[in-house]
Amino acid sequence: MAADHAIERQSLPPDPQKATLEGRNKYLGFWFFLGGETVLFGTLFGTFLGLRSSTEGGPTAQDLFHLDLVFIMTMILLTSSLTSVFAVINMKRGNHKKLILWMAGTVILGAAFLGFEIYEFVVYYNYGLGFTVSAFASSFYTLVGTHGAHVAFGVGWITTLLIRYRKGGITLSNAPKFYTAVLYWHFIDVVWVFIFTVVYLLGVGG
Amino acid sequence: MSNSTASSKKSVLWDWLTTVDHKKIGIMYFFGGLFFFTIAGIEAMLMRIQLMFPEMGFLGEQTYNELLTMHGTTMLFLAAMPLFFGFMNFVMPLQIGARDVAFPFINSLGLWLFIFGGIILNISMLAGGAPDAGWTAYAPLSTTSPGNGVDFYVMGLQVAGAGTLMSAINFLVTIVNMRAPGMSMMRMPLFTWTTFVTSMLILFAFPALTIGLLLLMMDRVFGGAFFDTAMGGNVVIYQHIFWIFGHPEVYILILPAFGIFSEIISTFAKKRLFGYSAMVFATMIIGFLGFMVWAHHMFTVGMGPVANAIFAVATMAIAVPTGIKIFNWLLTLWGGRISFTVANLFALAFIPSFVLGGVTGVQLAMSAADYQFHDTYFVVAHFHYVIIGGSVFGIFAGTFYWWPKMFGYRLSESLGKWFFWLFLIGFHLTFFIQHFLGLIGMPRRVASYLDGQGFNEMNFISSMGAFLMAVAFILLVINVLISRKNTDNVQDPWDGRTLEWATTSPVQEYNFAQTPLIRDLDALWYEKMSGNGKMKAAEPLDEIHMPNGSILPIFIALGLSIAAFGVIYSAWFVIGAGLLLTFAMMFIRSIKEDHGYHIPVSEIKKDKGEG
Ligand code: HEM
Numbered sequence: 001m002a003a004d005h006a007i008e009r010q011s012l013p014p015d016p017q018k019a020t021l022e023g024r025n026k027y028l029g030f031w032f033f034l035g036g037e038t039v040l041f042g043t044l045f046g047t048f049l050g051l052r053s054s055t056e057g058g059p060t061a062q063d064l065f066h067l068d069l070v071f072i073m074t075m076i077l078l079t080s081s082l083t084s085v086f087a088v089i090n091m092k093r094g095n096h097k098k099l100i101l102w103m104a105g106t107v108i109l110g111a112a113f114l115g116f117e118i119y120e121f122v123v124y125y126n127y128g129l130g131f132t133v134s135a136f137a138s139s140f141y142t143l144v145g146t147h148g149a150h151v152a153f154g155v156g157w158i159t160t161l162l163i164r165y166r167k168g169g170i171t172l173s174n175a176p177k178f179y180t181a182v183l184y185w186h187f188i189d190v191v192w193v194f195i196f197t198v199v200y201l202l203g204v205g206g
Numbered sequence: 207m208s209n210s211t212a213s214s215k216k217s218v219l220w221d222w223l224t225t226v227d228h229k230k231i232g233i234m235y236f237f238g239g240l241f242f243f244t245i246a247g248i249e250a251m252l253m254r255i256q257l258m259f260p261e262m263g264f265l266g267e268q269t270y271n272e273l274l275t276m277h278g279t280t281m282l283f284l285a286a287m288p289l290f291f292g293f294m295n296f297v298m299p300l301q302i303g304a305r306d307v308a309f310p311f312i313n314s315l316g317l318w319l320f321i322f323g324g325i326i327l328n329i330s331m332l333a334g335g336a337p338d339a340g341w342t343a344y345a346p347l348s349t350t351s352p353g354n355g356v357d358f359y360v361m362g363l364q365v366a367g368a369g370t371l372m373s374a375i376n377f378l379v380t381i382v383n384m385r386a387p388g389m390s391m392m393r394m395p396l397f398t399w400t401t402f403v404t405s406m407l408i409l410f411a412f413p414a415l416t417i418g419l420l421l422l423m424m425d426r427v428f429g430g431a432f433f434d435t436a437m438g439g440n441v442v443i444y445q446h447i448f449w450i451f452g453h454p455e456v457y458i459l460i461l462p463a464f465g466i467f468s469e470i471i472s473t474f475a476k477k478r479l480f481g482y483s484a485m486v487f488a489t490m491i492i493g494f495l496g497f498m499v500w501a502h503h504m505f506t507v508g509m510g511p512v513a514n515a516i517f518a519v520a521t522m523a524i525a526v527p528t529g530i531k532i533f534n535w536l537l538t539l540w541g542g543r544i545s546f547t548v549a550n551l552f553a554l555a556f557i558p559s560f561v562l563g564g565v566t567g568v569q570l571a572m573s574a575a576d577y578q579f580h581d582t583y584f585v586v587a588h589f590h591y592v593i594i595g596g597s598v599f600g601i602f603a604g605t606f607y608w609w610p611k612m613f614g615y616r617l618s619e620s621l622g623k624w625f626f627w628l629f630l631i632g633f634h635l636t637f638f639i640q641h642f643l644g645l646i647g648m649p650r651r652v653a654s655y656l657d658g659q660g661f662n663e664m665n666f667i668s669s670m671g672a673f674l675m676a677v678a679f680i681l682l683v684i685n686v687l688i689s690r691k692n693t694d695n696v697q698d699p700w701d702g703r704t705l706e707w708a709t710t711s712p713v714q715e716y717n718f719a720q721t722p723l724i725r726d727l728d729a730l731w732y733e734k735m736s737g738n739g740k741m742k743a744a745e746p747l748d749e750i751h752m753p754n755g756s757i758l759p760i761f762i763a764l765g766l767s768i769a770a771f772g773v774i775y776s777a778w779f780v781i782g783a784g785l786l787l788t789f790a791m792m793f794i795r796s797i798k799e800d801h802g803y804h805i806p807v808s809e810i811k812k813d814k815g816e817g
């Protein structure tokens with residue numbers, strides 16, 4: 001039961017997320033989960049690559065993509081990874097207040113990214129790229145949309161953590177929870193870097 | 207602090223609905239699997255009756271297609287896998303000396319997702335049409351199939367599949383992190399090893415299925431164009447995705463059986479498994495190669511001779527580690543003091559039956575020859591040989607072997623032998639002859655055949671064999687019902703070698719009063735030979751921390767199922783309501799701190815008969 005009480009800064013072990021068996025289980029289980037997620041996105045990427053030139057007379061990537069918008073989105077998401085790194089550093093230092101603050105920053109940046117993505121989809125839709133227009137359209141929305149759904153889930157997840165642990169301190173039971181959320185966040189950032197390259201850069205470059 | 211007595215006030219039903227005990231979850235997986243095995247078996251019998259005579263009018267063509275699809279899908283996803291999951295859940299933590307699995311809550315969630323997924327799939331028959339596009343659901347057959355049948359297939363498998371993935375992660379973490387002191391990876395029993403590799407395969411194969419189903423759903427429900435060639439879609443992509451999942455799936459079904467046979471053969475030959483490390487290695491290599499060969503299901507799709515040749519050779523390579531395993535089992539038997547229990551009879555019958563299935567597998571892997579065999583009864587014969595002669599024999603062997611541990615009584619051996627022989631004869635009668643039916647040209651997945659093509663006699667014999675198997679299965683059910691008084695000698699009836707036989711039967715909720723200390727491979731046998739026959743304790747007797755049960759998993763699974771029905775009937779409101787329920791339950795789960803409870807030393811001593 002000791003795990004529940006806030007632990008004094010000096011008594012927190014250097015890696016609080018891995019100090020208990022429960023924490024180690026979460027940590028390892030999460031890595032396995034990310035392995036499965038890699039296959040999931042790999043399959044979506046494969047499908048997209050197979051269908052990306054099947055526009056069948058509908059709008060093409062060159063017609064649509066504005067790299068400046070996507071570049072801003074990329075920067076937002078990369079920054080949010082950075083803020084989550086600061087959050088973990090503060091977690092290891094036992095600084096609860098800063099942990100919460102940096103995580104909140106991550107959530108805000110994630111929500112901003114989502115806003116831009118919705119805007120992007122609306123613009124494309126108005127330009128004539130409906131989901132049902134071509135195999136390219138279906139595979140584009142499915143790949144990028146699945147990533148977007150992951151971002152939305154991450155925003156909801158971290159928000160729940162922030163509500164639950166806004167007070168109190170860093171404990172051996174909540175440290176693994178923050179840590180896995182941050183791992184997840186890095187993962188969806190990495191996936192986005194691949195989307196940026198494979199979907200947008202290759203799309204515009206031909 | 208302790209409220210372990212509080213649980214006894216609640217009803218038995220509530221106890222089972224909320225349990226997070228891996229043993230109870232294992233038992234529920236087992237009975238769920240057995241239930242669906244019966245349903246899928248009835249579907250098989252209906253098909254075999256229809257094929258008994260030429261031009262039969264017993265079933266219509268549409269009905270045949272639906273039965274065919276439901277039989278295959280149910281057998282693979284709702285019968286064979288859950289039955290293995292039952293054993294894995296029950297036995298694996300015991301074999302590594304663990305108190306529990308890594309994520310008890312998620313374990314229960316996985317179970318309920320399987321049950322709800324099975325319900326979704328089977329409700330299709332009442333809701334006006336079961337899926338009819340085969341268990342592979344190839345596009346564009348599946349994307350253009352009218353009605354909602356295929357939607358039920360897609361959503362049922364999506365829900366069940368999510369549960370499978372969670373369980374796999376749970377098993378992996380349990381094995382890596384929760385082994386008792388001294389239980390190094392190279393001292394793990396083979397069944398634990400195959401659970402590990404199987405879980406790896408699930409982890410990397412099921413996400414591909416998730417995407418395949420997602421794409422089908424997009425095309426069918428939301429008007430996507432993935433597999434609509436008029437819109438630039440490509441149906442071969444579906445085949446690749448499906449078999450990237452589908453081929454590993456057959457190893458997911460066979461590796462656990464290999465594990466069970468390894469345990470049983472060494473126990474009943476009274477010898478350490480021959481070539482233990484080679485067996486472990488072969489398991490890993492089979493698991494790896496399982497991912498490299500998927501396109502051997504697509505030789506006739508037009509990939510070209512180079513791709514065909516590569517996949518043919520890769521496929522044949524799997525015969526090497528499999529052969530190593532067969533020889534190691536034979537060498538374990540060699541010179542052993544063999545006792546012919548029912549469990550061991552199934553293990554012994556497995557060897558030649560499976561070898562036959564392996565030989566026809568290599569024949570099918572010759573891509574040029576596959577143009578002849580493809581989609582004939584030769585294929586039906588091949589995969590039933592490996593799937594029944596391997597997986598199902600493994601399940602029956604494991605059933606007789608672990609029954610006393612799981613249920614606290616022994617199944618009758620004499621009735622079991624009747625069951626074994628009838629099933630064995632029925633199995634070979636049904637499927638051996640189908641090789642020849644295929645070679646003379648009877649196509650698979652047809653509801654009937656014409657008179658005068660030379661198919662009549664062989665089809666009749668095949669159906670007779672199926673009846674024998676059905677009779678045998680009824681004997682198994684009778685055995686389960688009438689053997690309940692055989693409660694003597696259940697703790698270690700086979701003079702076992704591994705840790706599950708070191709604890710009581712039925713097993714207390716905390717598995718081991720004290721975590722055992724493992725000193726060698728076949729830990730219990732080692733103590734029997736060099737100790738006092740009991741495991742040494744790795745820790746002093748102390749109170750035990752246990753997780754509380756929870757009703758939330760059922761509601762999470764229910765929410766997802768409601769959302770699935772929303773997708774099937776394209777009702778946005780229902781999708782939203784289902785997801786809302788799911789996320790609300792997940793939110794409660796993460797907000798509410800639940801510390802579980804402790805079992806006091808006095809109670810443990812009472813269980814041990816020392817209080
Ligand atoms: C025990 C007795 C069994 C009988 C009599 C039986 C009979 C049949 C029959 C008649 C078919 C249809 C063949 C066709 O028309 O192409 C079939 C297909 C199939 N069976 Fe079985 N079966 C049995 C057990 C099993 C088991 C245990 C499994 C798996 C665990 C299984 C998996 C399949 C699969 C995957 C298909 C192919 C379905 C498809 O093509 O979509 N069967 N079986």
Ligand SMILES: [Cu+2]
Nearest residue numbers: 453500502503
């Ligand atoms: Cu295969």
